[in-house]
Amino acid sequence: MTSFAITEVKALVRQPQRVQAQHLLERLAVAVLPILTRRRFHVRRLHEFFPKDGALLGMNVNRGAKIYVRLRPKRTPExxxxxxxxxETLLHELTHMVHGPHNEAFYKYLDELKHEMEMLMVRGLVGEEGVRFAAAGTGQRLGGDNISVPIRVAAVLAAKRREQYNSLLGGETSRRLGSLSAASNExxxxxxxxxxxxxxxxxxxxDNEHCRNVLHPGASHEVLGIESSDDDEDSTSNGARQQAPDPSASDIIVLEEEDDAHETIANVPAVIDLLDDDGEEKHDDVPRRAGRKRKRGDTVDIIDLT
Incomplete structure (x- = not known):
């Protein structure tokens, strides 16, 4: 097993159809394994989450320490x-391993990942899901028999997958980088x-509206649909949203326990523990809850939803 394989894949326990959810996550982990290996991405954990915000699709914590993916629609969790x-969501989160903001570099890298994934599917190199996309003469199921699928059929199936991406998620995906179509003279x-x-x-x-980085004042584990057993020390992340919160918000989201309040910090590039040598808070312009004092050593989870 490659050292870049995802070490932990876990579906939510309290949601219905847990076996099917676990199977979906495992399929995703197998599908992206060649990409993880080639790009040398270390993703420790791939977990399901079910945030109350139905627009939140994914979250990348600490550049792969943990990636969350929403598997279920909010109204029909079964x-x-x-x-x-x-x-598509997982590839988006993997792009955040390299690029944070949704700029030209982000989209170029995301399109590269999509193109690479399609080529893996066509060649049958993504585990069990890739069997149907193996090319005649070259496609072979790893550890199995040769696959006899005409290359034309594989190409049609790959094209259909691109159409499904477009219809499901909106906009173009999987554009061939550096290539022009027959009608490209237009x-x-x-x-x-x-x-x-x-x-x-x-x-x-x-995408800036759907996947922007925000300071989310109420992002408790319950709001994000993260079970208590998922608590860990991870802090910084990027995530996928489908609705834009207040544009004046910062590009940082602070996750604390559910009974903790969250301060709205505008235009602050990082969260800093403002304590002097005696452990007292320094006075600054950063708004914070009255009467609450952070102690040295307190852990704070920092999440960027993108």
Whole structure:
């Protein structure tokens, strides 16, 4: 087993269909293993979560210390999102291993991961899920028999998966980097070029709303749908949202226990323990709850929802 395999995969215990949820997470872990190995990504844990905010799809804590994925719609927790949509969410969170903000570099890297995943599927190199996408003559199930699937069929299936990504998640995905289609000469048409620029700008705007970093004042474990057994020391993360909170909020989210209040900090690039040598709080311009004093050594979970 490669050293880049995800060491812990765990579904929520208190939700229905736990066996199916566990199976989904394991499929996802197997599917991205070649990418983890090639990119040298260390993801310690892949867990399910069920946040009260139905728009929150995923969260990457401390660049892979733990990745959370929402498997179920908020209104029908006994059902699951399509596998393709879950895989899309996981690839998004893996992109946050390298890039935080949703900028050109982020989308370029995300498209690279999607293209790489499709090629793995076509060649049958993503575990059991990749068997149906093996190419004739080259596709072989790892540890199994040769697969006889015409390459044209595999290509059609891969194209259908791209269409499913687009319909499920909105916008374009899996665009071939550095390649042009047969009708690509339209890009030199000024109107077509302007349209493509506007589409790219709209994609960034939408993702900045859906996946922005915020200071979430009530992000307790209960709100995020994280069970008590999932408590750990992890702190910094990126996550996927589908609704934009207050744009004046900072790009940091502070997670504490449910009975702790959360201060709204604007335009602060990091959370700093402001204690002098005697352990007393220093006076500064950062708003904080009256009467509450943080002690040296207190642990604070920091989450960036993106």
């Amino acid at each position: 059902s699951f999102y399509p596998y393709e949509a879950l895989l 890009i030199f048409n000024p109107q077509a070029l302007r349209r493509k620029i506007l589409e790219a700008a709209e994609r960034r705007r939408r």
